[in-house]
Structures are given as C-alpha cells and as structure tokens.
Amino acid sequence: MSKSPSISHQVTNYPILALIFLAFAGIMLSKTAWQGSTEPRQQLGKTQVEVASLAESIAERQTTLLTESRHLLKVLGGVTVSDLHGTWNCDALLSRQLESFPEYDNLAFASSDGLIRCSALPWQQSTEQIAQQLALNAPNSLSISSMYLTDNSLLLSASNIAPSGQKVGSVLAQISANRFLHPAGVRLPSNIQIAILNHNGNLVAAYPSQTNWNSITHKDNSFIEALINLKNENATALKAPDGVTRLYTAKAVHGASHELTLIVGQTVENEANTLTTNNNLAFGGVILTSLGMSGLLAVFISMLLLRLKNNRLLLLKTYLSLNNFLTYTRQYFSLFFAKVAMPQNNESNSGLIRQSDYDSLKQSLAIQEEHSRHIERLDQLSQSLQSCVSNADVASAVALCTKYFFPVSSGALLLKTGSNKAGVLLKWGNNIEDALLIKDYQNILQNRLYPAVEVHTATNAAQLPIRLTKSLWIPLITHNEILGALHITELDVLEHKNRQEYFHWLANSIAERAAIALRSAKQQQKLRFKATRDVLTGLYNRRFMEETLIIEERRALRRGSHIGIMMLDVDHFKHYNDTYGHDAGDTLLRTVGELLRKTVRKCDIPCRYGGEEFVIILPGADLKDTSQRAEMLRMAIEKLSIQHNGQALAGVTVSIGAASFPQNGDAWQSVLKTADQALYQAKHAGRNRIAEPACLP
Known part of the structure; x- marks a missing residue:
C-alpha cells in the first residue's frame, strides 16, 4: 500500500518530462539551424558583390572595345577601295590593321551588292554568307549583327562612303564572341x-x-x-x-x-538550398518548442485551476501573468521569423542584401582600399627617407608625401636650432612668413598644445561666415628629443569632420618617419664631420687635405690653372705650452683655426696638418697671389688678442711658407714639400715672416 502513491506520482511526471524534452529539443534544433545558415548567408552576400563588380568590369571593357571599333570602322569606311590598286594591296592594308587590333578575328571590305571584295584573312563559308547579308543592310553607323553565328563570332559593320558622299559598300569586322564576353585580364x-x-x-x-x-x-x-x-x-x-x-x-x-x-x-543553388533547409529546420524547431511549451502551459494551468478553484484573486493574477507570457512569446516568434525567413524578390526587397547595406559595404571596401594605398605610400616615404643624406633631402620627401595626402593644404617643416629656437627648413602651398611660423612654433612648444590647434581665420571681424580651418602642429620627436615640428594648415574641418582622427594618424605617421630620418641625417653629418674635420680646431684634417689636393690637381691640369699652397706654423708654440699649460696651447690653436675659417675665401680649404702646423689650399692662386694672402693672414694673427683663464697670451706670431702648382712642382706632393721647405726657411730667417721657394738658397 505504501508504494502505490509513488508509482502514481512517477506516472504523472512522465508526460511533463516528455514535454520539457520536446521544448528543449526544439530550442536546440532552432539554434543549430540558425548557426548553420550564417555561413551560406554570408557567402551569398559576398557572391552578390563579386557578381556586381564582375558585370561592371566586363561592361566597361565591352564599351571600350565597341568605341575603338566605331573609330576604326569609321576610318576604314572613308577609304576608297578602288584607289588601293588591286585586291592584294587591299588585303595587305587590312592585314596591317588586324595586327594593330588583336581583338579582331578578321576585317573585310564588301561591295554594295554584299560580295566580299578583300579581307585580312580567308572567311569561313558560313560566316561569309551571313557577312554578305549584313553588308547589304549596313547602316551609316556601327551596328552589331543580331545573328548568332555557327562559329561563335560577332559581326560589326559600317558603311563605306566614297568622297562624293555615296555609299559604295561596307566595312566588316569579326570578333570572337568568347573574346567579347570574356575580355583579357578578367577571371571568370x-x-x-x-x-x-x-x-x-x-x-x-x-x-x-x-x-x-x-x-x-x-x-x-x-x-x-x-x-x-x-x-x-x-x-x-x-x-x-x-x-x-x-x-x-x-x-x-x-x-x-x-x-x-x-x-x-x-x-x-547550394547556398540557397542550404539556407532553405536550415530555415525549414529552424521552423520545425520552433514548432517543437511551441508544442512542448504549450503542453507544459496546459498542464500548469490545469494544475493551477484545480488548486486555486476557490481563490479568484490569485486566479486573476495568474491569468494576467499568462497573458504577458503569451504576448512576449508572440513577439519573439515574429522577430525570429523576420530574421530567418529568406528575402523574397519584390519591390521593397529585391536582393539578398538591402541597397543601404550594399552601399555601406561598398564604401567600407573603398575606405579599406584607400587605407592600403596610404600605407603603401607611407612605405615609399620610408624607403625614400633611407637614402636621404641631408636635412634638405628629408624635407623634400616629407613635403611631397604630405601634399599627396593633403593636396589642398599648405605646410612647413621646422627644424630646432636651439633650446627654444627653430628655423624653417621648407615651406609649401600658400606663402607663410617665417617669423610667424617660428613664433607659433615657440608658443605651441612652450604651452605644449600638441598635436593639433584649431584656428579661426577671417580677413574682417565683421565678415560672415567665418571660415573654419584646421592647423596641425605635430612634433618631430625621437629618442625623447624634439627635433622640430611638421606644420599642416588649410584643412577644412567641415569637409573632413568625420575623419579627423584618421587625418591626425596620417600626419603623425609622416612626422614619425621625418623625425627618424632627420636624426639619421644628423648622425651622418656628425660622422662626416668626424671623418673630415679636426676635433680641436674644426678645420679639415690631413686625410681630407690629401684627397682634396688630388681632385684640385686634376682640375687644375684640365683647366690650365694654378693651386696655391701655404704651410703655416705657430712660432714658439712649445713656449706657450710650457709656460701656460697644454690647455692654453689648445686655446691658442682653436683661436688660430677660427681666424683661418673666417679670413680665407669660401673656395679656400684650411686644414690642420698636425701639431701647430696648418695648410691652406687656394684653388686658382699662383705664387704671387698665395704670398699676398699669406701676408694678410700673418698680419691678422699678429694682431690677435688671446685670453686663457684671465691671462693674455701675448706675442702670438706665425711663419708661413708659400708655393704654387705647377710653378713649384709637377705634382701636389712636391709642391707641398716645397712649401714645407719654405716654412723652415722663414723660421731660420727669424720667424714671423713669409718665405717663397725663390728665397731658398
């Protein structure tokens, strides 16, 4: 007797479990079908874009081919066949035209009665018969035969007009149908x-x-x-x-x-069938879910009515809850069917994707292509900057790239020259005063208003509306060092307001590459300076002097000119070192080197030969000119006032030996040795003087 209620309870629960399983199975089936329809739907959308793009490409190529055909047949239509002196010359003319237009299979002239008079290649019999029929009815403009030929060709015709204006025949062109429908370069x-x-x-x-x-x-x-x-x-x-x-x-x-x-x-077909199958499965899942939930709802209501038979208030609340549940269920199914149902071909929705979605996808692809072109252009800028050896080369490459990205803008590249100073390296676009650019750069650098500043510009305060422009200031920073700034202006905010961030990214990309290139050019300049300059005096070193003399010797021989060489030595230099110290000696050499840089001509080359000896190369100067220039240097150095740690280095003088190529030697080595001998002669004669080779015993 005790087991009877338990068995009855289990029997009652079996239908409920079955309904729950039915509803769960329907939900899983709908979910699986919906997930399975995602890939074919995406594939259909992709194929739709590809078909539209392919059709547009083929139509453009066919229009181009027909336009070229119209022009060719118009030219040939003005040729008088009787003036070609025989069929052979006529065939040769058409053969040459056929070589120039490989799209055609054949070209021909036909008489007014439709007979083929001459052709570039022999005609097949079936094609020639239709060509004759077309020639009889050739209009005064380009036409295409509406007949589909047995050899899969298209015939184009135009009238052959004599100089008198009378139609004397027609010109025919044959094009392979497959070539016309499948242009070269288009993958089908x-x-x-x-x-x-x-x-x-x-x-x-x-x-x-x-x-x-x-x-x-x-x-x-x-x-x-x-x-x-x-x-x-x-x-x-x-x-x-x-x-x-x-x-x-x-x-x-x-x-x-x-x-x-x-x-x-x-x-x-496969995608459509897959989508239809998944839709049917989803619909079946919805039916199973509905049956399961309806059965559970019916059981629940029956049990509730039995227990709440005498409680009308609770029954009313239950009815309202059930009504809300049914409303939400109906809305869910309506939304589900709207998403799953395959679009039909009607006026409101004629495609698998809406026009707005297609336009959005097309715009997105266009933006991606533009972005790819911009990245490629930035890569080209990076490659060109790698070959730049000077700041001017860097500025030219940066300006060219900036004008590519911002064609209607103006700009400038500024280079830092001091702690809070800058110089304009290059400007482009509208003329902007250097002083205003430098002032703005200093204010922005001081107030740290990077990376962008919006500026209102108007010629008159009462002038309306005021044109709003965008002025970008992007710092050139690398290794925590500010090298300058890139300035871009004349950007219309209203036109580009939706793409400001992208334009800022482009400008910053240019600035990053420019900063790296300027730092590289700066380092290369330092390396070149170290390789060719003396560190202490800033004059050219001995290695640079020898390479320069080789070049100047060849140039002098080619032009028949002279090269002046003077060798200069500081008198009693050891005395200054011993009396005032080596630092004082370095100060003396630095001062003499600075004087030489300021005194010689721009074309002269002052060099430090070694120790306290200097060599000055004077292209184009003979011995007389070299001696005169040497005397001016000697007098200028004699008047020098050199201070070191508050002490005056008095009585600084130099001795100079002068020589000239080719007067004093047939090679620069011998002339340099002659100038050295003259220098020692000046020292032996009492120092603080000039000596020439003629003074030597």
Whole structure:
C-alpha cells in the first residue's frame, strides 16, 4: 500500500518530462539551424558583390572595345577601295590593321551588292554568307549583327562612303564572341553565365555557349524581361526556368547603334538550398518548442485551476501573468521569423542584401582600399627617407608625401636650432612668413598644445561666415628629443569632420618617419664631420687635405690653372705650452683655426696638418697671389688678442711658407714639400715672416 502513491506520482511526471524534452529539443534544433545558415548567408552576400563588380568590369571593357571599333570602322569606311590598286594591296592594308587590333578575328571590305571584295584573312563559308547579308543592310553607323553565328563570332559593320558622299559598300569586322564576353585580364568563375541582348531583348552572344543559355532560359520572354529590368539594381537572386537559383545582374553596354544589355549570372543553388533547409529546420524547431511549451502551459494551468478553484484573486493574477507570457512569446516568434525567413524578390526587397547595406559595404571596401594605398605610400616615404643624406633631402620627401595626402593644404617643416629656437627648413602651398611660423612654433612648444590647434581665420571681424580651418602642429620627436615640428594648415574641418582622427594618424605617421630620418641625417653629418674635420680646431684634417689636393690637381691640369699652397706654423708654440699649460696651447690653436675659417675665401680649404702646423689650399692662386694672402693672414694673427683663464697670451706670431702648382712642382706632393721647405726657411730667417721657394738658397 505504501508504494502505490509513488508509482502514481512517477506516472504523472512522465508526460511533463516528455514535454520539457520536446521544448528543449526544439530550442536546440532552432539554434543549430540558425548557426548553420550564417555561413551560406554570408557567402551569398559576398557572391552578390563579386557578381556586381564582375558585370561592371566586363561592361566597361565591352564599351571600350565597341568605341575603338566605331573609330576604326569609321576610318576604314572613308577609304576608297578602288584607289588601293588591286585586291592584294587591299588585303595587305587590312592585314596591317588586324595586327594593330588583336581583338579582331578578321576585317573585310564588301561591295554594295554584299560580295566580299578583300579581307585580312580567308572567311569561313558560313560566316561569309551571313557577312554578305549584313553588308547589304549596313547602316551609316556601327551596328552589331543580331545573328548568332555557327562559329561563335560577332559581326560589326559600317558603311563605306566614297568622297562624293555615296555609299559604295561596307566595312566588316569579326570578333570572337568568347573574346567579347570574356575580355583579357578578367577571371571568370566556372559556374558563370554571360549573355548580350540587343534592344529588342534578342540574344546576340552567350558564354560559354548559346545552347547553354537557351537551356537556362527556355526562351522565356517574361524571365528575359525581368533580367533586363535589373539594370538599375544590384545582383538579385532569381530562379531561372531551368529550376536553378542564380544571382543575376544587368549592365548597359554603350558604343553600338543601339544600347546593348549585359547579363551576368552565377549559380548559388547550394547556398540557397542550404539556407532553405536550415530555415525549414529552424521552423520545425520552433514548432517543437511551441508544442512542448504549450503542453507544459496546459498542464500548469490545469494544475493551477484545480488548486486555486476557490481563490479568484490569485486566479486573476495568474491569468494576467499568462497573458504577458503569451504576448512576449508572440513577439519573439515574429522577430525570429523576420530574421530567418529568406528575402523574397519584390519591390521593397529585391536582393539578398538591402541597397543601404550594399552601399555601406561598398564604401567600407573603398575606405579599406584607400587605407592600403596610404600605407603603401607611407612605405615609399620610408624607403625614400633611407637614402636621404641631408636635412634638405628629408624635407623634400616629407613635403611631397604630405601634399599627396593633403593636396589642398599648405605646410612647413621646422627644424630646432636651439633650446627654444627653430628655423624653417621648407615651406609649401600658400606663402607663410617665417617669423610667424617660428613664433607659433615657440608658443605651441612652450604651452605644449600638441598635436593639433584649431584656428579661426577671417580677413574682417565683421565678415560672415567665418571660415573654419584646421592647423596641425605635430612634433618631430625621437629618442625623447624634439627635433622640430611638421606644420599642416588649410584643412577644412567641415569637409573632413568625420575623419579627423584618421587625418591626425596620417600626419603623425609622416612626422614619425621625418623625425627618424632627420636624426639619421644628423648622425651622418656628425660622422662626416668626424671623418673630415679636426676635433680641436674644426678645420679639415690631413686625410681630407690629401684627397682634396688630388681632385684640385686634376682640375687644375684640365683647366690650365694654378693651386696655391701655404704651410703655416705657430712660432714658439712649445713656449706657450710650457709656460701656460697644454690647455692654453689648445686655446691658442682653436683661436688660430677660427681666424683661418673666417679670413680665407669660401673656395679656400684650411686644414690642420698636425701639431701647430696648418695648410691652406687656394684653388686658382699662383705664387704671387698665395704670398699676398699669406701676408694678410700673418698680419691678422699678429694682431690677435688671446685670453686663457684671465691671462693674455701675448706675442702670438706665425711663419708661413708659400708655393704654387705647377710653378713649384709637377705634382701636389712636391709642391707641398716645397712649401714645407719654405716654412723652415722663414723660421731660420727669424720667424714671423713669409718665405717663397725663390728665397731658398
């Protein structure tokens, strides 16, 4: 007796468990079907874009080919065949034209009665018969034969007009239908169908064959008319008369006497079937879920009514809760069916994706392509900056790239010259005063207003509306060092307000590369300075002197000119070192080197030969000019007032030996040795004087 209630309770729970399992199975089935439909839906959207893009590309190429054909046949139509002196010359003329236009299979002249007079290549019999029929009816403008030839060709014709204006025949051109429908450079999928229809909707040509096209359409005029009406729409899913679902699109082809229509279709049967199957499964899942939940609801209501038979208030609350539950369930199913149901071909939704979605996708692809081009241009800037060896080269490359990204803007590249100083390295666009640029740069640097400042500009305060422009200041920073700034102005905020961040990114990308290149040029300049300059005096070193003398010697021999060489030595230099210390000696050498840099001509080359000896190269100076220049240097050094740690280094003098090429030697080595000998002669004669080779015993 004790087991009886338990058994009865279990029997009662079995239907409830079955209903719960049914509802759960329906939910899982709907979820799986929805997930399975995501990939084919995305593939359909991708195929739709590809078909539309392919059709547009083919239509553009066909329009170009027809335009070129119109021009060629117009030129040939003005040729008088009787003036070509025989059929052979006529054939040769057409053969040369055929070589220049590889798109054509053949060219021919036909008489007014339709007979072929001459051609570039022999005609096949079937083609020649149709060509004769077309020649009889050739209009005064380019036309395309509406006949589909047995050898899969298109015929184009134009009238052959004599100088008197009378029609004497026609010019014919033959083009392979496959070449016309499948232009070179266009890759076609294997499951593609292409057709050209004339203005009457009749078939002109088809790819891969006319038989294939006829088997698809079954010459269904209503279906063909529906295809032609797709010219203003995107690729649309249509079920052809052969029962296969394809994405079709239509494009207008211009250039012939009457507008042609290009039809492109691609099979999407697998994706459509998969999507339909998943929709059916999702619908079945919804039915199972509905049955399970309805059964549970019925059981729940029955039990509730039995227990709450005498409690009307609680019964009313239960009724209201149930009503809300049914309302939410109905809204959920409505939303679910709206998402899952496959779009139908009607006026409001004629494609698998809406026009707004397609335009958004097309705009997104255009932005991605633009971004790729900009990245490629930045890479080109990086490569060009690697070969820059000076600040001027860097500025030119940066200005060129900036004008590419911001074509209507103006700008400048400023280079830091001191702690709070800068100089304008390069400007482009509208003329901006250097002083204003430097002042703005200093204010921005001091107030740290990087990276951008908005500026209102107007010629008159009462002038309305005020034009709002964008002025960007981007610092050139590398290794925590500010090298300068990139300034870009004349950017219209209203035009580019939605892409300000992207423009800032472009400007900062240019600035980063410019900063790295300027630092590299600065380091290279330091290396060149160390390789060619004496560290103490700043004059050229001995190695640079020898390389320069080699070049100047060849130049002097080629021009028949002179090279003056003077060798200079500080008198009693050891006395200054011993009396005042080596630091004082360094100060003396630095001062003499600075005087030499300021006193010599720009074309002269002052060098430190070693120790307290200096060599000055004077291109174009003979011995007399060299001695005069040496005397001026000796007098200038004699007047020097050199201070070191508050002590005056008095009585600084130099002795100088002068020589000239080729007066004092047939090579620069011998002339330099002669100048050295003259220097020692000046020292032995009492110092603080000039000596020439002629003074030597």
